Amino acid sequence: MIGDDEVGRVSDLRGGRLLVVAFLLGGPLAPAAAAAPETAPPATAAPASPSREALSTQWGENRFIGRLKPGYHFNDKAPNKVVMAGKKITTGAVSGTAISPTSIHEREIVFAGLPSPGEATLYVCDDAQTFCDIHRIPFGGGNDKDPKTKEDPFPLSSQPGAHAARNGTWLTRYDEALKQARLHHQLLMIEFFARWCPGCIRLDTEVLQQPAFAELTRKMTRLRLDVDRFENSGLVGKYNAKAIPTLLVLNSEEAEIDRLTDFQPLEVITRWVQTLAKDPTPIAGLQQNPLLLGRRLLAAHRPMEALEQLKKVSPPAWELPQAEIETAELIVELDPNATEKKELLAGKLRQAVQQESASYRSLEWRKRLLQLQKVPSPDREKTFTDARDLADRLLKDEESLKTALMSENVGEFINFEKLLVATERAEIFEIAGRDDAEIQKAWELAAKIGEKVDLQCRGPSHRYLLVLMQAHLWSQAEELVGKLLANNPDDPELERRRLKILFEQKKFDEAAQLGEKCLRNSYGRNEVWVAENLAKTYIAAKKKKEARALIDRFLGRSDIDWKRTKGSRENLEKLREQVL
Incomplete structure (x- = not known):
């Protein structure tokens, strides 16, 4: 003040x-x-x-x-x-x-x-x-x-579904937003987000709430869609919103112009919006510019079409190997049991790693290659050691890290790049099937690096909390979530994570009380997740009657999209067997 x-x-x-x-x-x-x-x-x-x-x-x-x-x-x-x-x-x-x-x-x-x-x-x-x-x-x-x-102490993300954002109007209904865009001949900006997503939280607090963003987009119709709400499933599929946060810009005829994925700072989003305002040509109208068309198709998760365009570009575009890999991934998805198609994908990954052995994205490519190399072999061991050694070098050498990330979009990890590399490193240990002690040590290293995160930065601090939980450092996680809740009381996502932390510490009575509150403040997929964890808590607290009533109530609900929550339904059915 x-x-x-x-x-x-x-x-x-x-x-x-x-x-x-x-x-x-x-x-x-x-x-x-x-x-x-x-x-x-x-x-x-x-x-x-x-x-x-x-x-x-x-x-x-x-x-x-x-x-x-x-x-x-x-x-x-x-x-x-x-x-x-x-x-x-x-x-x-x-x-x-x-x-x-x-x-x-x-x-x-x-x-x-x-x-x-x-x-x-x-x-x-x-x-x-x-x-x-x-x-x-x-x-x-x-x-x-x-x-x-100064960080806004009252984040928009704590009010999901709010009709009016403080820095301009955000609509929450697609039909209403489209009608307004057509009425005023405006572009339509859609944010696909989730309350639990650290990148979404950072985008919200550092960009979307800022007066400069409101001024930047005042001639656009703005729409926020929570991907965890079952009623938004159709739009998530229609616009292929595979990653969050995503900012998608359409014209009033629903034709895609461009999209940005993950957190981006305000200056980047400002340049992007200004570019689209000057030339709002939809993707379909960019046939004369194969590089720009290829990039936008790749961002729209249309890799086959992107690859067709990027092959026309000389010298080869930076996005070309990624388009080749994503195209091979799509082929595998269509027939996941076809060994020859998995070999095609593995070949594309090896080729990309050979071309860029020291880039950050080569870490991700090696991680995917390890997932394909399920049987222990010298090749699999080499993939692991190369990935581990690269991650170690990036963590120790600032210049190597800077070079490796030169062309990368690190999104929510901007200014926290070492935490990103350390997290990738720990995941590589897990995928490679290393012993528990090695995996634990890798996550503890990531947690140590995460100590440098400023707790006032809400997105990165949420990510640090997840790292502590992955490292099973439950006491530290409880201390951190307490500090974060002091700054953001009743944050529903922080309370859901605290529920998990209390359960792991065997504080079952306290967890049950919190879980009941979380259930009242949750919806969609989050509500099902809370129900599953609350049922586990009831059983651990020897409250089988409460557990069975909760499980039966949820399994009997017809408003839940069980296709999107298949794993949770299976878990609830297994839990029900324990209380019969």
Whole structure:
């Protein structure tokens, strides 16, 4: 919070009761009531109100931003304003020296284009509509933080399905979004996300919530689709959203223009959106540019078509080996039992590794090759040792790591690249079937590297928590999840992970209590996962009656997409046998 503010409870001011009634009814203010706050003496002696504690402010780049915690909202019917210090403005939504908000949503208010420091007057009401407070906040005194440097404490990802995002409107229904895009002749941006996904969390907090992103995409229709909701399954399949987060841009005729996968920083997304705004040609219209067409087809998970285009490019495009591998993968998917097709894929992987033996993506290629080389052999051992040695070199040598990642999209691991390599290394040990002690040591190394993650970075800190859980460092995981929950109380994803941690520590009664809460706050695939783990907890706590009732209730539900949760259904059926 910036500077000292003057807090005046409206009901304590002259004409205050009229103000409260007018504000709460959302109607026009009576002239006398509107003038009262301006002439009332400052209430500097009043104690800090709950709404002031819920308010945080930021100043920088000629922009003042106020944000509120859940339970409060800015009154958009009241005269919220900024008064400049000795500066008279004659443009924009200005009266004399007072500037009106550039944008105002329930819990965020923005004043942009401010040429100098000043004082903000903000009207804050509680959601129960029992009072409104006035807060007068000086800013620009020299100790203010730039908005870009402070993490938003109230992330959009904690409100899945919310219709209105604070930095612009995000719709949650595809038909409504498409209708709006067609009505206004706009491009349609779709974010495919999940609450548990660290990359999605980082994209949300560092990009989608930023005022600059709202301004960047203000001429687009924006839609958020949670992939864990069963009702979104059809759209996930229709647009081949195999990875999350994905930002997909369509024209109003539903033709794909381009997509970005995984976390990308705001500057990258800014250049991308600006490029699409200048030339919104859909993929189907790029036949004269095989390199661009090939890249966009590959991003759209259409590798066969991408390969056809990239083969036309000379010298060979960087994406060509990946297109060859993904095409071979697709052929294997069509006939997973065909040995010759798996050999074709293995050959493409060996060829790619030979061409790029020191790149980061060659680690991923070797990992996939190990999955195909199931029978112990000298070739399999060489694949493992080469992968391990490369990972070790990248972790020890900064220059080698920098070179290996030069052309890579490391997504959520930007600024945490060593954690990415260490995680890949541990997974390679697991896939290679090394002994338990070696695997444990590999995960402990990843956990050690993860200690450098800033806990204020929500996406990477969630990833670090997953690494601790993979390493079975349950005490450290419980300590970390406690710290993260202190910053984000009632975060449903953190609570689900804590459920798993408590179970592994054999704290069954506490886990059962938390699991019941998680069940109330979950939906779709997450709800089924919680039910499965809560049933395990009940059984471990010798509460077989509760376990059976829970299992029977879920197995009898027809609203669950059991095709997408086949493994969980099988697990629930096995658990049911234990309580018969």
